[in-house]
Amino acid sequence: MRNHTPVPTRAVQATAAASAVVVALTLTACSSPAAATPGIDDETVKVGTHQPLTGPAAAGFSSISAATSAYFEYVNAQGGIHGRTIEYVVKDDGYNPANTQSVVRELVQEDEVFAILNGLGTPTHSSVLDYLGQNGVPDLFVASGSTTWNQPEEYPSTFGFNADYVVEGAALAQYAADQKPGAVVCVLGQDDDFGETFLQGVELALGSDGVATYQTYSTSNEDVTAQIGAMKEAGCEINLLATINGFTAMALGTAAQMGWFPQWYASSSGGDYPTLVGFLGEDVGPKLLEGFVSANYLPNSPGGDWYELFQRINDEYNDGAPFDGNTVYGMSVGYLFAEALAKAGEDPTRETLVEAVESGELVGNGILPLTFGADDHAAYDGVGIAVVSGGVQDFVGATYRVDGESVSAVEAEPVPLENDGIPAP
Template identity: 85%
Template sequence: MRNHTPVPTPQPGRSTAPPAVRATAAASAAVVALTLAACSTPAAATPGIDDDSVKVGSHQPLTGPAAAGFSSISAATKAYFAYVNDNGGINGRTIDYVVKDDGYNPATTQSVVRELVQEDKVFAILNGLGTPTHSSVLDYLDQNGVPDLFVASGSTTWNQPDEYPGTFGFNADYVVEGAALAQYARDEDPDAVVCVLGQDDDFGETFLEGVELALGADGVASYQTYTTSSEDVTAQLGAMKEAGCEVNLLATINGFTAMALGTAAQMGWSPQWYASSSGGDYPTLVGFLGEEVGPALLEGFVSANYLQNSPGSDWYELFQQINDEYNDGAPFDGNTVYGMSVGYLFAEALAKAGDDPTRESLTEAVESGALVGNGILPLTFGADDHAAYDGVGIAVVTGGVQDFVGATYRVDGDAVAAAEPAPVPLENEGIPTP
């Protein structure tokens, strides 16, 4: 701070200021020195960080068209953080997770994310959900230097390190999922007529891109789209049935996956169904369809996944225990595994960011390649790659159980090929260490 009070020009080695002025100046200098020292401490200079805690925020569809199923994700993440906090936190800090409802509405997303950044002073945004919603705040977060970690969407938009250096995806992207599901369909039945039903945005478009990567531009007999504002897919399914579709690949959120299967059943039509992980969780779909008809309609249902979602796996059992103890006995399903997996990956990044983490050290930790996550394949994060996974496994519902069948695919450039799964082992009871 500048002192605008004029004082006599000092002589070398001697102050000409009166004693009172000299004392005031000395006191001011001491205050400035202390202030600068405090500001130089990363924990003091970085929003959302103090000696005891770190605050992160998220926008989630707790209400609206994507709420069913997806609204449970942030609760699972918060439950995992409560488990970590009860076991000493990360580098001595507890994690405070602030979640705000955006109703899956981009305009609301913009409002609540500004609140998180400007009023709540969060350290980072974690797992903001939805392609249309999160796209609306991408530039804002970049311009404000807020780490934008592990977006809950498979859009390729999040993988632009030069344009958005602080943004990282979490899901295997929709190109990867579309290509893997299409390749599995071809491997199972090379002559099947394949069609696609997709959401009328980047979700559907990039998923179709992946399907065509595996099958060629003429490999899809019919491509139909839906909008989340219309709860009717009768016309789309009628067109697909007319086209002779035998395998339907779905780029749909859970509610519209269930709607497609239910509508087809009412039409007396029984094609094979393959779905993206974003709309392929068996317990959630049974909840939509009902216990009386859901299990029968979903028998043989195929989906993609990249997390260790197999009943009996170490991660599955740990997350189930955490859910029972910290999540008020909420239903345990794939969305729970997803939410806790996100929490684990953030905790791992925070642990690697150092004892006095900054926003810069957090993003550097993700880019370092040191994170392992808890997937069925290694993470692919790096300085030039902000996507989490380049491959997925194929899961099939058999006898009411959704589990992997041993088919795993990775996408490398314009090629999709079979891969060997490499599940990450559970260590230290699921609490990351530096």
């Protein structure tokens, strides 16, 4: 006779079901919050970025992400943050918004990153802003000074990193007015939000009639002869530049070919001395750049503690790549992310990461305090002025802060190096 398996009674079935629920709840309770969050587990946190490794902005900015990666390797070698190592996935968008959309979707949907970090460029990052917001991906420390990133109500998970272009334009213009009252001031800007908001800052300091001419360029046209010719014709004595590094060099080189040598003041996005010498050449670069003025908010003083730490990290973890302002920038971004991750807790989620940035407790490593808060997603409201003298680019003690509609001189408040540059939990 065939043996039959007994059919469970309803009571037994109910008991089994209840037990299964208890087991499931117990497993859920024992799981860390990170286990349910994309890009993070008990050992690793994965973040991603879009960068111009090729294209018109590559020569000026492609080294930034390598510097950030080198800093993360340094942190990982010291045990990571809360025991987790940081994996940085870098994808090339060629400074093309269409490419940016493709690679960011890959980062979010295929690589499943925890956050996007330091996506570079105003036109490029603007193309993915809504997508990241709709998908709840923390969008941290955008590599652009556009005021677009500082809209907490519309983009609650997006934060800028650069001092915004209004701040830089106002600071450079005020410095020009302080140094040479009555000089004829002109502006050359990129034909997008970069140039437009920079001009707003300049006019904040000088008034709406304070600019003799405003010329624009497109990154798709590597010729600024007409623009420089118009500025020379207007009698410009001080030219303020809202330009990326390649076009800064192009402006100076074109003017020199015309036999015209005005003073040049540049945004931090296009004012790195070693990078500009690389464009202009060792023979003429140092000569054309003597007295060159730029804005900055990071610890870019040769001999400073942060500067020396980043040099050591560069030598050990970045294959001894050339050390310049982009290196300091990339490692400063890495430090700020590591600090935010440490503040987000032992089991961070995307929500606690955003809360950590908004808490106002992040310090960073700038020459002025960070301004992040629940109602302010901009990193810095002021910059220092650096001048090239004898082949060395360094701060000259002039620092400006923008508060609403006013720009004023202030004292720098550089953040001291602590704990060998590893954020404390």
